[in-house]
Amino acid sequence: MKTKFLWLILVLMCLLSCIEGPKQEPIQTINDRLLAAEKQMNGLLEEAKSVNKNPRTLNAKGDMHWTHEKFDWTEGFFPGSCWYLFEFSGDETWKHAATHFQAKFELHKKLTTNHDLGFIFNCSYGNGYRITKNEQFKQVMITAAESLITRFNPKVGCIKSWDVDKGWQSQRDWKFPVIIDNMMNLELLFEASKLTGNDTYEKIAVSHANTTLKNHFREDNSSYHVIDYDPETGAVRSKQTAQGYANTSAWARGQAWGLYGYIVCYRYTKDLRYLDQAKNIASFILDYKGTPKDGIPYWDYNAPNIPNEPRDVSAAAITASALLELDTYSTDSYKVAIDKIMNALASDTYTAKLGENHNFILKHSVGSIPHNNEIDVPLNYADYYYLEALMRYKKQLNK
Structure with missing residues (x-):
């Protein structure tokens, strides 16, 4: 009888657990992971400071590969990580690091030859402004947004991802390629409208999002990587990939x-x-x-x-x-x-x-x-x- 009673209690406990739903990770677990990440990043920061460069990845030999000084779509991520660690820890070391390493590419805010300005400046200066309200950071973001919208074509309704006059992109017979990655650059435009009161940036972001919604997605809700448009008419020329396995595959x-x-x-x-x-x-x-x-x-x-x-x-x-x-x-x-x-x-x-x-x-x-x-x-x-x-x-x- 006692065994049956204990068994009944266990069943009821399981049922209650199912009703309550999954338990969230405890706050201490998240804090421990952040502390461990900060310790690891301390080493990366020291290495970056020793050569005054932004780390990107490792090469095939396992040596550090730094971001390109002229331009690198990933250059905003290391300063952005430093901003998150400053927000978490309050340690001024991370604030100084973020400010220093993002300043290395500040002049890129005026470039009009690449769509990645949203990635670069929102992840770095955007986080910096969100946390510190530094007016200089705000102005950098606005200038970068101005540069980004020069790539918008109203006939297409999108921001052009890559120029096609040189490099491997020139070998693809593209005229106006738009990649799904470009959705990540829209946050900078939304923020620019919020910061300035000028809705031009937001209207362009909305147009890009709507056109992408119309043309990039398949019936199963996976997306193509690249849609090439005719810049004169806005018509879709082709649906392809550059980084996925195949034109019809779903690049993760x-x-x-x-x-x-x-x-x-x-x-x-x-x-x-x-x-x-x-x-x-x-x-x-x-x-x-x-x-x-x-x-x-x-x-x-x-x-x-x-x-x-x-x-x-x-x-x-x-x-x-x-x-x-x-x-x-x-x-x-x-x-x-x-x-x-x-x-x-x-x-x-x-x-x-x-x-x-x-x-x-x-x-x-x-x-x-x-x-x-x-x-x-x-x-x-x-x-x-x-x-x-x-x-x-x-x-x-x-x-």
């Missing part, structure tokens, strides 16, 4: 960029179309049956040699950060998926031991397999979005 980081980008669009506009699209993309990512159990995707969902294909931790980190924000807007709960990805990222499989990995936090990311570049290496943007995810989680738990 591209899906994460799309998810994050539409959540940002909803944050600023409250347009439910953007929230719905973010949910749709999240469903594709989270329901995809070929994804490994730990939630860290292969570099392309349709890569030909799965399971013997590289994972892309950067895609997982971006997705985790995006889902944390999506979870605050949606009646659907994404906590189970968030915790699965975050616990995987924090595991020994993907988080480097202190002092290893050239002091980058995360291992096993992929830059571009078709270009045979940055394969199974740490990447500064994987670390950035992991820190952002940890900070978002911490803030949500503190509410």
Whole structure:
């Protein structure tokens, strides 16, 4: 009788647990992960200071690869990570580091030859302004936004991603390529309108988001990487890839960029179309049956040699950060998926031991397999979005 009674109690406890839903990660766990990340980044900061350069990744020999001085789309991520660590710790060392290393590329705010100004200046100066309200940072952001909108074509309704007159892009027969990554540059434009009261930037961001929504996505809510447009008529010329396995495949980081980008669009506009699209993309990512159990995707969902294909931790980190924000807007709960990805990222499989990995936090990311570049290496943007995810989680738990 006693055994049956105990068994009944256990069943009731299990049922109550199911009703309550998944338990969130305790705040101490998140703090411990942030403290561990800060210790690791201390080593990376010392190495960066010794040569006065922004770290990007490791080369094939395992040596440090720094960002290019002339221009590098990843140059904003290391200063951005420093801003997150300053926000977490209050240690002025990180504030000074962020300010110093972002100043190295401040002049790039006037460049009109690249679409990545949103990535660069919102992740660095944008975080700096959000935290410190430094007026100089604000002006840098506005200037960068002015430069970015020069690439907007009203016939197409989008910002041009790459110029096609030189480099490998010139070999693709493109006229006006727009990549899904470009959704990440819209946050700078939304912020510029907010900071200036001038809605020109926001209108361009909305046009880009709407055109991308119309043309980039398939019926299963995965996205093409590149849509090439006719700049004279706005017609779609082709749907291709540059970094994925095939034109019709789902490049993992591209899906994460799309998810994050539409959540940002909803944050600023409250347009439910953007929230719905973010949910749709999240469903594709989270329901995809070929994804490994730990939630860290292969570099392309349709890569030909799965399971013997590289994972892309950067895609997982971006997705985790995006889902944390999506979870605050949606009646659907994404906590189970968030915790699965975050616990995987924090595991020994993907988080480097202190002092290893050239002091980058995360291992096993992929830059571009078709270009045979940055394969199974740490990447500064994987670390950035992991820190952002940890900070978002911490803030949500503190509410």
